[in-house]
Amino acid sequence: PPRMSNGVNGHHNSSEGELFLSEAFKVILEEAVHKATDVKEKVCEWKDPEELRVLMDLELGDHGESHQQLLQRVRDIARYSVKTNHPRFFNQLFAGVDYHSLTGRFLTEALNTSQYTYEVAPVFVLMEDVVLRKLRSLVGWSEGDGIFCPGGSVSNMYAMNVARYWAFPQVKTQGLWTVPRLAVFTSQESHYSMKKSAAFLGIGTENVYHVKVDESGRMIPEDLEAKIVHAKSQGAVPFFVNATAGTTVQGAFDPLDRIADISERNGIWMHVDAAWGGSVVFSKKHKHLIAGMERANSCTWNPHKMLMAGLQCSVFLMRDTTNLLMHCHCANATYLFQQDKFYDMSLDTGDKSIQCGRKVDCLKLWLMWKAIGAQGLANRVDIAFASTRYFVEELKKREGFQVVSEPQFVNVCFWFIPPSLRGKENSPDYQEKLAKVAPVIKERMVKKGSMMVGYQPLDGRVNFFRMVILSPQLNHSDLDFFLDEVERLGNDL
Amino acid sequence: PPRMSNGVNGHHNSSEGELFLSEAFKVILEEAVHKATDVKEKVCEWKDPEELRVLMDLELGDHGESHQQLLQRVRDIARYSVKTNHPRFFNQLFAGVDYHSLTGRFLTEALNTSQYTYEVAPVFVLMEDVVLRKLRSLVGWSEGDGIFCPGGSVSNMYAMNVARYWAFPQVKTQGLWTVPRLAVFTSQESHYSMKKSAAFLGIGTENVYHVKVDESGRMIPEDLEAKIVHAKSQGAVPFFVNATAGTTVQGAFDPLDRIADISERNGIWMHVDAAWGGSVVFSKKHKHLIAGMERANSCTWNPHKMLMAGLQCSVFLMRDTTNLLMHCHCANATYLFQQDKFYDMSLDTGDKSIQCGRKVDCLKLWLMWKAIGAQGLANRVDIAFASTRYFVEELKKREGFQVVSEPQFVNVCFWFIPPSLRGKENSPDYQEKLAKVAPVIKERMVKKGSMMVGYQPLDGRVNFFRMVILSPQLNHSDLDFFLDEVERLGNDL
Ligand SMILES: Cc1ncc(COP(=O)(O)O)c(C=O)c1O
Ligand SMILES: Cc1ncc(COP(=O)(O)O)c(C=O)c1O
Numbered sequence: 005p006p007r008m009s010n011g012v013n014g015h016h017n018s019s020e021g022e023l024f025l026s027e028a029f030k031v032i033l034e035e036a037v038h039k040a041t042d043v044k045e046k047v048c049e050w051k052d053p054e055e056l057r058v059l060m061d062l063e064l065g066d067h068g069e070s071h072q073q074l075l076q077r078v079r080d081i082a083r084y085s086v087k088t089n090h091p092r093f094f095n096q097l098f099a100g101v102d103y104h105s106l107t108g109r110f111l112t113e114a115l116n117t118s119q120y121t122y123e124v125a126p127v128f129v130l131m132e133d134v135v136l137r138k139l140r141s142l143v144g145w146s147e148g149d150g151i152f153c154p155g156g157s158v159s160n161m162y163a164m165n166v167a168r169y170w171a172f173p174q175v176k177t178q179g180l181w182t183v184p185r186l187a188v189f190t191s192q193e194s195h196y197s198m199k200k201s202a203a204f205l206g207i208g209t210e211n212v213y214h215v216k217v218d219e220s221g222r223m224i225p226e227d228l229e230a231k232i233v234h235a236k237s238q239g240a241v242p243f244f245v246n247a248t249a250g251t252t253v254q255g256a257f258d259p260l261d262r263i264a265d266i267s268e269r270n271g272i273w274m275h276v277d278a279a280w281g282g283s284v285v286f287s288k289k290h291k292h293l294i295a296g297m298e299r300a301n302s303c304t305w306n307p308h309k310m311l312m313a314g315l316q317c318s319v320f321l322m323r324d325t326t327n328l329l330m331h332c333h334c335a336n337a338t339y340l341f342q343q344d345k346f347y348d349m350s351l352d353t354g355d356k357s358i359q360c361g362r363k364v365d366c367l368k369l370w371l372m373w374k375a376i377g378a379q380g381l382a383n384r385v386d387i388a389f390a391s392t393r394y395f396v397e398e399l400k401k402r403e404g405f406q407v408v409s410e411p412q413f414v415n416v417c418f419w420f421i422p423p424s425l426r427g428k429e430n431s432p433d434y435q436e437k438l439a440k441v442a443p444v445i446k447e448r449m450v451k452k453g454s455m456m457v458g459y460q461p462l463d464g465r466v467n468f469f470r471m472v473i474l475s476p477q478l479n480h481s482d483l484d485f486f487l488d489e490v491e492r493l494g495n496d497l
Numbered sequence: 498p499p500r501m502s503n504g505v506n507g508h509h510n511s512s513e514g515e516l517f518l519s520e521a522f523k524v525i526l527e528e529a530v531h532k533a534t535d536v537k538e539k540v541c542e543w544k545d546p547e548e549l550r551v552l553m554d555l556e557l558g559d560h561g562e563s564h565q566q567l568l569q570r571v572r573d574i575a576r577y578s579v580k581t582n583h584p585r586f587f588n589q590l591f592a593g594v595d596y597h598s599l600t601g602r603f604l605t606e607a608l609n610t611s612q613y614t615y616e617v618a619p620v621f622v623l624m625e626d627v628v629l630r631k632l633r634s635l636v637g638w639s640e641g642d643g644i645f646c647p648g649g650s651v652s653n654m655y656a657m658n659v660a661r662y663w664a665f666p667q668v669k670t671q672g673l674w675t676v677p678r679l680a681v682f683t684s685q686e687s688h689y690s691m692k693k694s695a696a697f698l699g700i701g702t703e704n705v706y707h708v709k710v711d712e713s714g715r716m717i718p719e720d721l722e723a724k725i726v727h728a729k730s731q732g733a734v735p736f737f738v739n740a741t742a743g744t745t746v747q748g749a750f751d752p753l754d755r756i757a758d759i760s761e762r763n764g765i766w767m768h769v770d771a772a773w774g775g776s777v778v779f780s781k782k783h784k785h786l787i788a789g790m791e792r793a794n795s796c797t798w799n800p801h802k803m804l805m806a807g808l809q810c811s812v813f814l815m816r817d818t819t820n821l822l823m824h825c826h827c828a829n830a831t832y833l834f835q836q837d838k839f840y841d842m843s844l845d846t847g848d849k850s851i852q853c854g855r856k857v858d859c860l861k862l863w864l865m866w867k868a869i870g871a872q873g874l875a876n877r878v879d880i881a882f883a884s885t886r887y888f889v890e891e892l893k894k895r896e897g898f899q900v901v902s903e904p905q906f907v908n909v910c911f912w913f914i915p916p917s918l919r920g921k922e923n924s925p926d927y928q929e930k931l932a933k934v935a936p937v938i939k940e941r942m943v944k945k946g947s948m949m950v951g952y953q954p955l956d957g958r959v960n961f962f963r964m965v966i967l968s969p970q971l972n973h974s975d976l977d978f979f980l981d982e983v984e985r986l987g988n989d990l
Contacts, residue, residue, distance in 0.1 A: 018534055018970070021596030022526060028600040029522050033515060036607035041511055048619075053844055056619055062627040064863070067870040074597065074868055078604055081860070085608050086617050095617060098609070098854075103514030104567065106606060107521040111571055113602040114529035115578045116594070116807050123943070124579050124588060126541075126549055134555040154647035154809075157853045165697055179701030180673040196828040200851050203826070204658055206699025208672030253832050308854070314609050316647075316856050333696070335689040339746050339953035339963070344933075346940040351546055358693050360650045361591075361801070363809050367574070370557065375567055377560040440837075447839040450616070460832035470832070477511070 024071060028078050035082035040089045041101060043482065046453030047090040049083060056084060091475065091482045092455035097252070097280055100475030102312045104375035108368035109314050119152070119362040120340060120354025122347060129351050132366040135373075139305065140321050142285045144298030149329045150321040151356050152365040156279030157197035159304035159320035162329075162358070164188065164201045164244055166302065166322065167273035169332035171243040176332065180206050187240035188212045189231055191223040191258060192463065193251045195277060211240065217463075220409040221256030223247060228266055245274050249294045249303075250281020253462055253470055255413030257281060260296030268299075276303040279318065281413060283310035286382040290389055293412070310388065310414075310474050311381060313369045329356045387476045388414045395473055395483045402487060408468050416471040417462075420445065420490050422497040439466035441497050448493045455489055517564055521571050528575035533582045534594060536975065539946030540583040542576060549577060584968065584975045585948035590745070590773055593968030595805045597868035601861035602807050612645070612855040613833060613847025615840060622844050625859040628866075632798065633814050635778045637791030642822045643814040644849050645858040649772030650690035652797035652813040655822075655851070657681065657694045657737055659795065659815065660766035662825035664736040669825065673699050680733035681705045682724055684716040684751060685956065687741045688770060704733065710956075713902040714749030716740060721759055738767050742787045742796075743774020746955055746963055748906030750774060753789030761792075769796040772811065774906060776803035779875040783882055786905070803881065803907075803967050804874060806862045822849045880969045881907045888966055888976045895980060901961050909964040910955075913938065913983050915990040932959035934990050941986045948982055 039045050051059060060080060069077075087093060089101040122129045136150040153159040168175055172183045180186070186207055190198040192214045202212045213235055216227040232242050245267045247258040260276060267274035276282075276297050282305030284290045285297075297303060301323055308317035322329060334355040341352050354362065373381065392414045399405045399418060404426060408417035422441060428434050442459035449455050459469045471486070532538050544552060553573060562570075580586060582594040615622045629643040646652040661668055665676045673679070679700055683691040685707045695705045706728055709720040725735050738760045740751040753769060760767035769775075769790050775798030777783045778790075790796060794816055801810035815822060827848040834845050847855065866874065885907045892898045892911060897919060901910035915934060921927050935952035942948050952962045964979070 018531075018596075021594075022531060025530070025596050025600055025603075026526065029526075029603065032600075032604050032607050033519065033522075036604060037518070038511075038515060040607075051619065053615065053619070053623060053841060057623055060620060060623065062624055062863070064627065064631045064866045065870055066872045068868050068873050074600075074864070077864065077867060078600065081604060081620055082608065085620050086610055088608070088610050088617065096611065098611075101514075101609070103511075103518050107518055107525075107567075107571065109606040110518075110522065110603055111525050111529060111574060113599060113606065113807060114525050114533075115575065115581070116591070117579060117581050118589065118591075118808055122546065123949075124581065126544065126546070127553060127574055127578050130546060130550055130553065131555055134557065138557045154651075154856070155852045155854050157851065158647075161697075161851070168699075175699060175701065176696045177701050177703045179678065179695075179704055180699040181678050181701075185672065185674050195853070196830040197853055199828045200826065202672075203669045203828075204654075204698065204851050206661075206668060206673040208668065208670050208674075209828075210670045211672055306854075314606060315611055315854055333693065335692045335696075335702075337689040338955070339951065342936070342953060342960075344936045344960075346936065346943075348546060358650065358654070358697050359648045360688070360690055361648045361799075361808055363647070370555070371567070371570065373557045374570060375561050377558055379559045380561055443835070443837045443839065450839075456616075458832065460835060462831070467835075467837075 024074070027075060031075055031078045032082070035079055037089065037101065040082070040087040041091070041477065043091050045087070045090070047092045047456050048086040048450060048453050050451045050453060051084060060084065086456065091478055092486070094472050094486070095456040095458050097309045097472055098312070098315065099472070100312050100477050102314070102372050105313050105368040105372040108371035112364045112367050117364060119364050120352065120360065122351035123345070125364065128364045128366060129353060131370050135366045135370055136319060136321065139319055143303060143321060145323050147325045148321065148323045149327070150319055151329065153318050153320050154316050154363070156277070156304050156306045156318045157200060159279070159318050160195070160197045160246070160277055161201040161204060162320040163275040163302045163304060164205055166328055166332050167244045167275065168205070170273060170328060185240045186211060187235040187242045188244045188246070189215055189228060189242065190246040191215045191217050191248060193217050193221040193254060193256065194246060194248045195252050195279065198246055217256070220412060221251050221254035223258040223263065225259055225262040225266060228263060232266070232270055242270060242272050245272050247274065247276050247300070249276050249278035249297060250413055252280060253415065253460060254409060254417055255281070255411060255415030257293045257412060260294060260300070264296050264299035273302070274300040276300045279304045279306040280309055283307070283385055286378060287385040288382070289386060307369045310385065311369070312384070312475065313372060316363070317365050317369055333358055384476050388474045391478055391483065392416060392473045394480060395471065398483065398487060404491070405487070408465060414473045416473070417468050418471065419468045420494050422494050424497065435466050441494060442467040442469055444497060445490060445494045449489065455486060517567070520568060524568055524571045525575070528572055530582065530594065533575070533580040534584065534970065536584050538580070538583070540585045540949050541579040541943060541946050543944045543946060544577060553577065579949065584971055585979070587965050587979070588949040588951050590802045590965055591805070591808065592965070593805050593970050595807070595865050598806050598861040598865040601864035605857045605860050610857065612857050613845065613853065615844035616838070618857065621857045621859060622846060624863050628859045628863055629812060629814065632812060636796060636814060638814070638816045640818045641814065641816045642820070643812055644822065646811050646813050647856070648809050649770070649797050649799045649811045650693060652772070652811050653688070653690045653739070653770055654694040654697060655813040656768040656795045656797060657698055659821055659825050660737045660768065661698070663766060663821055678733045679704060680728040680735045681737045681739070682708055682721060682735065683739040684708045684710050684741060686710050686714045686744045686747060686749065687739060688745050688772065691739055710749070713905060714744050714747035716751040716756065718752055718755040718759060721756060725759070725763055735763060735765050738765050740767065740769050740793070742769050742771035742790060743906055745773065746908065746953060747902060747910055748774070748904060748908030750786045750905060753787060753793070757789050757792035767793040769793045772797045772799040773802050776800070776878055779871060780878040781875070782879060800862045803878065804862070805877070805968065806865060810858050810862055826851055877969050881967045884971055884976065885909060885966045887973060888964065891976065891980060897984070898980070901958060907966045909966065910961050911964065912961045913987050915987050917990065928959050934987060935960040935962055937990060938983060938987045942982065948979060
């Protein structure tokens, strides 16, 4: 009998399957790549949830559909999805498309293997090792360890767990009951994954001490010292300091050298959450922002953000040379990590992970790197900084735009003050009214589909926009358009 | 200026990028799909790590490469990767290819969004909800909650954390210091992710009580009761019982109804790790294997295994209707989950997750389901059982093959006893010699590239093969070949 592509006897065979895949590829290329990156198309086609539910006919039934119906579904999914590849998508810390990375992602999916053993992933085990080594060397570590994780939040959890194991290895076997209360330190503007990590690892969110920041969002080292003293006075044991290189909202870089001094002096594991800002190491011009990172014990870095490697691509890197990662996480499952294999079993790195099956996340980054080189990646970073500079200058020339703080990175936080509020800074309801501006402009832009950008309140400051400029596919006219469009959408407010 | 596809000014623009992607797609289709599924090709082209490292030229440099060089790299990666799509790949709990799922995966990659908010993933937020609801209804839950996770191990961690929050919500804020020692119960043959979960969550591996199993790997309920009593007598608080539906090695189904009785009586959260066996619910004929699962509080289920949805596709499902998942994991980040949005903000489900960016894992399953219906998925399961039956019968007809236990599922555990050992069962070094057989046969098959299957020791039983039969693309001649090949490779041992 012909080989089936699915469980329905005789219905589809592999040549039909390949045909479908080829035709679907054309639709994907046209709708989800070509049109999705076309500035003349909408960045999103907004539908209310109720409407979209009906339009998409999402319910799943007993019977299958025809080839043509399925192709139409591919088209519809692309149509109603947000085009994160679009030059006017500024809503998250990822944007744009890299065609080589995308190729790597397709190849990953077609090969469908798991990263746990050399046996089933020979190329990718070696490749992960090379990529991690290269990233470590950029950080400044000639030796060390690391692993690709499903996102920066999980990478941060790895850091906290490994640090805990380093300080108190018995927690792995006996749990937290046998050790004193542990304390974590991170800035007020650090990513929320620190709180999630502490909760998940059984440490508790109240044992996360939030260190104060300066106006632009950088951790104040004096307050870190004070918080450490304070925690100790409460009987807690400080074991983990998280410094952020590129905060989520303001794009701030914590003073790493100062934080390293304090961590070293106190014998505390220092982690750098460089999920967002880590990519500046490629740039000769900007890598000073992370000076001191090489003194940390570990870091998180997401190539899926600034380098455009595509979701998910996140690494956890360590300076450790004692196999701490393996000791901390291993469970020695004999069905997977047999000890009588015929090859070097240290290549079966899966037991370093908290996962079992682990998606191959290195290939997309590797292929992109092979395509444009470290030089190309450095240019990407430099272009993003230059575009940001242009944007900030243009913004400052316009009436009604006000930056929240001077940008250090490619995040630009600003208020748009509509004409009705200008000059009214001292009226009692000014803040209240200003808080309502960004949500309305956001709603209008989304419904129109002209662009997407995020907003949020922060630390007493009412709703402001966070513009993120990272894609090298952007040009000046996109940035001018952005400012014009904010004015168009907000001038009547 | 033309829009760049990468950071190198003027070097590649988007039409060049699309051209590369199209050409690479052809290579991928040919090398990683067409040839990879061709029984006349090798399942793997074995190379020693040292050799492969050189062949692949993995190191990353400063400069980019040409279009042609990059296409060659795509070809080489496919060539030296293991073909998990191949009809003679039996090495893991996944195998084969589904062309519709693969299409869904390509579309996911091209759209490159994150599952956290309706705003950036309108289609996928609604789709995840529909898929989870449908899967829950198959389990027997008309209401409930759930989430897609990066693999079954992480889904199991969710279960343990949610159960802990349900029993002791203060752990989220105050950590484990304020509650008594907690105890987890799971069978000796359950997946190692239970141990990893307990370690990661700060509970400790020694607080995992391993319940005895019968010969075919099913949990013995009487021993569960005894272990609960024992744990209590040691001052621990039992809060979590994990039952397995389809164990990793033997494919055993724990007696869920009996375990539910015990869990209910003791007020303990019952979780079912149905990562591997959950898919039997599609089959009228075989779903009795998981009778009682509807009485559990939660379950893990990996459509990337038996349903062939592709890595990663794993769900954590709950019966809970009190929003426990959200309460347990939320951190209320204001930059992402603004409370003044213009749409129903309950659709921003991202805060239920321990991740921030979260890959879209529902589309591949959804599209495959639309393509073949629940009926097609049911057939897939039934075909796998039928193929397994055929295989076991053929195996039993042959001299020198001996099953470890009678298969309940699609795992077939067996020893191959080479002629030199037959009839020597009582000689003192029989076990020692038998233990060495599987590793040698494995080495030979991999180096030859003819097929791949795993082996392991288990609980006093020396190395045996674990054959896994799941792909509907298999036919009888593949299974006959398998048995013949084991004989060919092992007859001289
Ligand atoms: C029974 C069982 N549970 C959980 C898992 C873990 O699933 P994953 O590999 O997706 O982490 C496996 C993996 O084989 C398994 O067999
Ligand atoms: C500073 C920082 N750290 C960590 C993360 C989490 O990364 P991920 O979304 O990959 O979990 C983010 C996400 O935006 C971030 O901005």
